[in-house]
Amino acid sequence: MTALVQARDVTYHYPDGTPALDTVAFTVAAGERVALLGPTGAGKSTLLQSLNGLLRPSAGAVLVGGVAVNDETVTAVRRRVGLVFQNPDDQLFLPSLLEDVAFGPLNAGASRAEAATRSHAVLEALGLAAAHDRAAHHLSGGERRLAALATVLVSQPDLLVLDEPSGDLDARSRRRLRDILAERREALLVATHDLEFVRGLCSRALVLVAGKLAWDGALDVLLADRAMMERFGLVA
Amino acid sequence: MSFRHLDRFAQVRSPVTRVPAAGRVFGTVVLALATATLPAGAWVQLGLLAAVSLALLAIAHVPLRVALARLAWPLGLVLLASLALLVVMPGEPLARLGPVAVTAQGADRFAMVMGRAMVALLPAVLLVSTTSFPELLQGLRELRVPVAVATALGLAYRLLYLTVDELERLQRAARSRHAGGGVTRRRHLITAIAAATLGRAFVRAERTHAAMLARGFRGTLPLLHAPVWTYRAVLNVAAVSILVLAVAASARLP
Amino acid sequence: MAHIPDGFLSMPVIAGTATASLAALATAARRSRAALGEREGPVLGAVTAFVFAAQMLNFPLGIGASAHLLGGALVAVLLGPWAGMLVLFAVLLVQALLFQDGGIAALGANTLNVAVLGVGSAGVTYRIGRAGLGETRGATVVAAGLAAWISTAIVGLAVAAELVLSGLVPLQPALLLVGGGHVLIGIAEAVLTGLLVDFVFRTRPALLARRTPAARGDRIRVVALAGAVVATVLVAVGFASSQPDVLETALARLASPVGSGLTAAPLAEYQSPVGGLWVAGAVGVLAAFLVAWGLTIAVQRRRP
Known part of the structure; x- marks a missing residue:
């Protein structure tokens, strides 16, 4: 089976020269669920943004479905790799929820009727149907997070990339989001500090420490090894 | 300036809200333009246009109390702005208030400006009472801003x-x-x-x-909703516009 | 900020200003797109939201009065005049349609005054100021403050000119009340804009660096232009301050920041003629401004 996403020695320097990622290499297969762990500033968000072409590696390459991400392929890549940002407010920018969700399909050339139908279906599936004509500032924190997820799910990506999805959610919303993700068939890559959120949801873990991939293996094994977790800065 | 009231509309279905937002914006502009450009002394026409606006407010089920409350603040500004007219116009003094004199010409202009301002505000109140910000945006995009x-x-x-x-x-x-x-x-x-x-x-x-x-943005926001223009909505907008323009034109007949 | 309500302007003025605004906005839309590219939407959206939000903040002026930011010069400094025009037009549009702040029929005139002339003159003044004074923090702040002051005065003069052309008020009181009032309001705007630009310069200089510096070759023309604009404004200030009541009136306006283009308090003794010299002077000020404005447009065309 070909890898869905392949990072080949991805290296990234910020425009001011600060290194953020250093020869990071891994693959994610279709349907696989991977947790991306690491202390703050380890380069998690940078890595996520390079997976769908928002950032281009200074060296190395990202391949999606065997195709290298470049200016010609980036539109197709963004349809296959759906990125849910850390702050839902950045992702919900239109006056109503339905318009936010339909934004991706419309950009991809779907007709208005088709975009509306698909958006309604996704909102229905996430239990947000009643809120479709509301603006995001009239939604609760948990609803906003689901809404951000909806804006990505509607494009039917092969890989869902989530940046800190459980941050500032109350217990019930967190549980609900986790249940929803557990039922999805897309591959998942979840960057988080919330170890309990990914325990049981993801089978594999990648650990980034100071821009380098420090661990690539089973999540259970990692979570069971307290000494290693401390060394990676994942627990105090 | 408070903006939060923008989301607190009485969203009542009415013949007015059945007209797409673009039609409502268009009608508002026509009414405001016709009112604002009435020549001095066209009191009958001013009254007729006020009647058109008030009738539309009634059709839209906007309570008079709400309309008056929304009118009060901008009307206060207009009053403030036009008070100076009473005294800056040279002419026959009608009354003296300390060092300044209210002139007949000044009073005349003042009445004309206040009348036009008040009536021209009515369609704006109608628009804000029937149209949410997202709807307005949709209308503006259809009107090619x-x-x-x-x-x-x-x-x-x-x-x-x-x-x-x-x-x-x-x-x-x-x-x-x-x-x-x-x-x-x-x-x-x-x-x-x-x-x-x-x-x-x-x-x-x-x-x-x-x-x-x-999510695939390439520089232009896509439009999700196509406006639903029914024959009746078109007829309503056209009828109101023609009526308003006829009233405005009658003020300029010799 | 000089929002003319409906009822004040005549039909020809409404038609003329609307046509001029449409032409200017069409140009602005083209130029802004060229300058900002696909980032245009998000950047304009953010600045539009900021201008709305900033108008809710009252800055104490220290004379028992407070004022809120109008923002014309600030957007010109941050975005350049073309994108700045679009932002202020967006603000005016919503204010007219949803806040009843400024008339709907008068939108063309308000756009011409505040968005086109206000932002345009601020952009030109800022550019001239930076070309003449340099790119240091002090020079940037002074140039931005000067831009705010001059642009506010020009907005006031434009409002006055429209009221006069509408046959509503005689030239002289219009210039004194509206133009003179704005020369004074402009001081507050200059202080606020200067403070904000200073803060942005210290904390986020990248926001200001988007502007390209003026070419060196036409330094002489630039200095002459600056001289002409400053001289006309000084003359206008001279007129305004020689009439103490105007000062008082304008100060009273500053105390109540939600103002409109016209001053409320009555002026003393307008029935007494003040003489042909005044009228000539006032016409001169207006003419000088128009000439200066034409010159600025000519200079700007040469340096796209």
Whole structure:
């Protein structure tokens, strides 16, 4: 089976020269669920943004479905790799929820009727149907997070990339989001500090420490090894 | 300036709200233009246009109390602005108030300006009472405002709430640290808050832009809703516009 | 900020200003797109939201009065005049349609005054100021403050000219009340804009660096232009301050920041003629401004 996403020695320097990622290499297969762990500033968000072409590696390459991400392929890549940002407010920018969700399909050339139908279906599936004509500032924190997820799910990506999805959610919303993700068939890559959120949801873990991939293996094994977790800065 | 009332409309279905937002904006502009350009002394026509606006307010089920409340503030501004007319016009003094004299010519202009201003505000009140911000945006886009302006307003709507939230957070944080303080200090504080808000607005714009790109944005906001123009809506807008224009034209007949 | 309500302007003025605004906005839309590209939407959205939000903040001026930011010069400094025009037009549009702040029929005139002339003159003044004074922090702040002051004065003069052309008020009181009032309001705007630009310069200089510096070759023309604009404003201030009541009136306006284009308080003794010299002077000020404005447009065309 070909890898869905392949990072080949991805290296990234910020425009001011600060290194953020250093020869990071891994693959994610279709349907696989991977947790991306690491202390703050380890380069998690940078890595996520390079997976769908928002950032281009200074060296190395990202391949999606065997195709290298470049200016010609980036539109197709963004349809296959759906990125849910850390702050839902950045992702919900239109006056109503339905318009936010339909934004991706419309950009991809779907007709208005088709975009509306698909958006309604996704909102229905996430239990947000009643809120479709509301603006995001009239939604609760948990609803906003689901809404951000909806804006990505509607494009039917092969890989869902989530940046800190459980941050500032109350217990019930967190549980609900986790249940929803557990039922999805897309591959998942979840960057988080919330170890309990990914325990049981993801089978594999990648650990980034100071821009380098420090661990690539089973999540259970990692979570069971307290000494290693401390060394990676994942627990105090 | 408070903007939160923008979301608190009585969303009542009526023949007015069945007209697409573009039609409502168009009708409002026609009414306001016709009223504002009435020549001096066209009191009959002014009364007729006021009647048209009031009838539309009634058809839209806007309570008179709400309409009057919405009229009060802008009318106060107009009054403030036009009071000077009473005294700056040279002419026969009607009454003396201390050092200034109200002239007949001044009173004449004052009455004309106030009358036109008041009647021209009615359609604006009708629009704001029947149309939400998102609907208005949709209407403006159909009426072909520049794409950049429509995009800016479309994004500004959400950003406004986030920006004001941020502003209030910063103000609370600043207040909790510096109780009191002199004018200079307060000025520095408010400048710092405003500048920080500005900086954050830019950061947010960059992040939003990334989120838009991630979903295939290529520079133009796509439009989801096609306007639903029924024959009846077209007829209604046309009938009101023709009536209004006929009244306006009659004021210019010799 | 000089929002003319409906009822004040005549049909020809409404039609003329609307046409001029449409033409200017069409140009602005083209130029802004060229300058900002696909980032245009998010950036304009953010600044539009900021201008709305900033108008809710009251800055104490230290004379028992406070004012809120109008923002014309600030957006010109941050975005350049073309994108700045679009932002202020967006603000005016929503204010007219949803806040009843400024008339709907008068939108063309308000756009011409505040968005086109206000932002345009601020952009030109800022550019001239930076070309003449340099790119240091002090020079940037002074140039921005000067831009705010001059642009506010030009907005006031434009409002006055429209009221006069509408046959509503005689030239002289219009210039004194509206133009003179704005020369004074402009001081507050200059202080606020200067403070904000100073803060942005210290904390986020990248926001200001988007502006391209003026070419060196036409320094002489730039200095002459600056001289002409400053001289006309000084003359206008001279007129305004020689009439003490105007000062008082304008100060009263500053105390109540939600103002409109016209001053409320009655002026003393307008029935007494003040003489042909005044009228000639006032016409001269207006003419000088128009000439200066034409020159600025000519200079700007040469340096896209």
